[in-house]
Amino acid sequence: MSNNLFDFGMIGLGVMGRNLLLNVADHGFSVIGFDKDEAKNAALEAAATAGTTVKGVPDLEDMVRQLQTPRKLMMLVPAGQPVDDVIASLLPLLEKGDVVIDGGNSHYTDTLRRVEYLKETGINFMGMGVSGGEQGARTGPSMMPGGNEEAYAHIKPILESIAAKVGGVPCVDYLGKGGAGHYVKMVHNGIEYAIMQLISESYALLKRGGLSNQQLHETFKSWNEGLLQSFLVEITADIFLQKDDKTDAHLVDVISDKAGSKGTGKWTSQDSMELPVAVPVIDTAVAMRTLSGYKDERVQAAAIYDELISDLSVSQEELVKMVHDALFFATILSYAQGLAMLFQASKDLKMDIPLPKVVSVWRGGCIIRSTLLETFSKAYNENPELSNILLNEDVAALVKSVESGMRSVVSLAAEAGVPAAGFMSALSYFDAFRTERMPTNLIQAQRDYFGAHTYQRTDIPGTFHTEWGQN
Numbered sequence: 446m447s448n449n450l451f452d453f454g455m456i457g458l459g460v461m462g463r464n465l466l467l468n469v470a471d472h473g474f475s476v477i478g479f480d481k482d483e484a485k486n487a488a489l490e491a492a493a494t495a496g497t498t499v500k501g502v503p504d505l506e507d508m509v510r511q512l513q514t515p516r517k518l519m520m521l522v523p524a525g526q527p528v529d530d531v532i533a534s535l536l537p538l539l540e541k542g543d544v545v546i547d548g549g550n551s552h553y554t555d556t557l558r559r560v561e562y563l564k565e566t567g568i569n570f571m572g573m574g575v576s577g578g579e580q581g582a583r584t585g586p587s588m589m590p591g592g593n594e595e596a597y598a599h600i601k602p603i604l605e606s607i608a609a610k611v612g613g614v615p616c617v618d619y620l621g622k623g624g625a626g627h628y629v630k631m632v633h634n635g636i637e638y639a640i641m642q643l644i645s646e647s648y649a650l651l652k653r654g655g656l657s658n659q660q661l662h663e664t665f666k667s668w669n670e671g672l673l674q675s676f677l678v679e680i681t682a683d684i685f686l687q688k689d690d691k692t693d694a695h696l697v698d699v700i701s702d703k704a705g706s707k708g709t710g711k712w713t714s715q716d717s718m719e720l721p722v723a724v725p726v727i728d729t730a731v732a733m734r735t736l737s738g739y740k741d742e743r744v745q746a747a748a749i750y751d752e753l754i755s756d757l758s759v760s761q762e763e764l765v766k767m768v769h770d771a772l773f774f775a776t777i778l779s780y781a782q783g784l785a786m787l788f789q790a791s792k793d794l795k796m797d798i799p800l801p802k803v804v805s806v807w808r809g810g811c812i813i814r815s816t817l818l819e820t821f822s823k824a825y826n827e828n829p830e831l832s833n834i835l836l837n838e839d840v841a842a843l844v845k846s847v848e849s850g851m852r853s854v855v856s857l858a859a860e861a862g863v864p865a866a867g868f869m870s871a872l873s874y875f876d877a878f879r880t881e882r883m884p885t886n887l888i889q890a891q892r893d894y895f896g897a898h899t900y901q902r903t904d905i906p907g908t909f910h911t912e913w914g915q916n
C-alpha cells in the first residue's frame with residue numbers, strides 16, 4: 446500500500462462482494478470496501494486473512510478518496526436500479542481514466558447504455574460476469590469482462606491473480622465489446638439452467654427406478670469421475686448426503702419443489718428469440734422452473750390424472766447407464782445451443798466475442814465448468830468460426846457414442862410418464878438439426894395458402910405465390 450492509498454475498491458459487501466474483495470486482498474493488493482451496513486464492514490474486516498490490508502467503510506466518498514488513481518472499483522450490488530444509483534453517487538467523486546466494473550448479473554442492454562453514458566465523462570465502465578458463487582468468489586471465480594479493452598489492461602493483473610486457474614491459465618479474459626461480458630454471463634446462466642434441469646430429470650428417473658438417496662449419491666459421485674465430470678454433478682452428489690438439521694430426513698426430501706429464479710435464464714431465452722437462435726433446452730428449463738411455481742394447479746391435476754402411468758421397464762443397472770448417457774448427450778446439446786447463440790450474437794450485436802476464450806474462461810471457477818469444455822476448447826482452437834459445436838468431429842463422436850441411451854431414456858420417460866421435457870427437447874433439437882430437409886416446407890405452403898406470404902422453391906430461384914385449392 447503506497448501513499449496510504451488502496452489498490453482496489455468494492456461497492457456492496459454482500460455474498461459476492463465480500464468474498465471477491467477478500468480474494469483480491471489475499472493476492473497482495475490493499476483493498477477497501479463500502480457498504481452502508483456497518484455490520485457488513487465489520488464482517489469484512491473480521492474475515493480478512495492475517496497480514497492482508499482490508500478496510501470497510503460506511504461512506505462512499507470516504508472510500509473513493511482513499512483509492513489510488515486511476516481508481517479501480519468494482520460493484521457487486523443487485524442488478525437494475527441499484528447499479529444506476531451507485532453510478533449516480535459515484536459520478537461526482539470520480540475522475541477521467543478511473544475504471545468502474547459492474548460485476549453483478551446486469552442485463553447487457555443496461556450495460557451498453559451505461560458504457561455509452563459514462564464514455565462522455567471519461568470514466569471507463571466495464572460489465573463483467575462473475576461466476577462461481579460464494580466459494581468461487583473467495584478462492585477463484587471465472588470472470589467474463591467486456592467493454593473497453595484499454596480499461597481492461599488496468600485491471601487485468603488483479604483479475605488474473607484472483608481468477609481460478611486451469612493448467613496455470615487464469616479463467617478470465619477480455620471477451621468483447623460493449624455489453625459482451627454480461628452477454629456471455631447471461632448465456633452462461635442459460636446453460637446453467639439447462640444442465641440443472643437435465644440433472645433434475647435424471648434424478649426423477651433414477652428415483653422412479655427406486656434408487657435411495659445413498660444410491661443417488663454414489664451414482665452422481667461415480668459419474669463425476671468420468672465423462673460427466675463437472676461442478677454441477679459434483680455438488681449434486683453431495684446434496685444427496687446432506688441430512689436435515691430439523692428432522693431425521695435427508696434435506697433434499699424436505700425442500701419445496703418450487704424453483705426460484707432471478708432472471709438470467711429468462712433473458713437468455715428472450716434474447717435467443719430476438720436474434721433468432723434456437724435454444725430449446727434453455728427455453729424448456731426456464732418453462733419448467735415457471736411450471737414448478739404452479740403448485741396448486743399441479744396438486745389438483747395430480748388428483749385428476751394418474752401420475753404413475755407404469756413402472757420403468759428396465760433394471761436399475763440399465764437405468765443408471767442409460768440416464769448417464771442421456772445426461773451426457775443433453776449436456777452437450779445445452780452447451781451447443783448456448784454457444785451457437787453467442788456465435789450469432791457476437792456478429793449481430795457487433796460484440797466480437799472470442800469463443801475460444803469464452804470456453805477457456807469457463808473451464809474453471811464457474812458453475813458450468815466441466816471436463817467437456819476441454820473438448821470444446823480444442824474444437825474452437827481448431828476453428829474459431831465454428832457456428833455450432835455439433836459440427837466438430839470430436840464432439841460428433843461423443844454425441845454418437847451416447848445417442849442410443851438418449852433415445853432409450855426419452856422412450857422410457859414417455860412410457861412411464863416421468864416428466865423429461867429437457868431430455869425430449871434436446872433429442873428433438875438434435876433430430877431437427879441433423880435433418881437435411883425439415884418438414885417446414887409444409888409450413889411455408891400453409892403460410893402462402895392463408896396469408897399470401899410467398900415461398901421459395903427448391904428447383905427455381907425467386908419468390909412465388911400460388912392461388913391454393915384451385916386445381
Ligand SMILES: NC(=O)C1=CN([C@@H]2O[C@H](COP(=O)(O)OP(=O)(O)OC[C@H]3O[C@@H](n4cnc5c(N)ncnc54)[C@H](OP(=O)(O)O)[C@@H]3O)[C@@H](O)[C@H]2O)C=CC1
Nearest residue numbers: 457458459460461462482521522523524527530549550578
Ligand atoms: N450469489 C451468487 O451466487 C452470485 C451473484 N451474482 C450477482 O452478483 C450481484 C450481487 O449478488 P450477491 O452478493 O449475491 O447479493 P447480496 O444481496 O448478498 O449483496 C448485495 C449487496 O449490495 C448492496 N446494495 C444493494 N443496493 C445497493 C445500493 N443501491 N447502493 C449500494 N449498495 C447496495 C447491499 O447492501 P445492504 O444490503 O447492506 O444495503 C449488499 O451488501 C448480483 O447482481 C447477483 O446477481 C453473480 C454471480 C453469483
Ligand SMILES: O=C(CO)[C@H](O)[C@H](O)COP(=O)(O)O
Nearest residue numbers: 550576705706707708709812
Ligand atoms: O449467476 C449466478 C450463478 O452463475 C447466480 O447464482 C444466479 O443467482 C443464478 O441464477 P438464478 O438465481 O436465476 O437461479
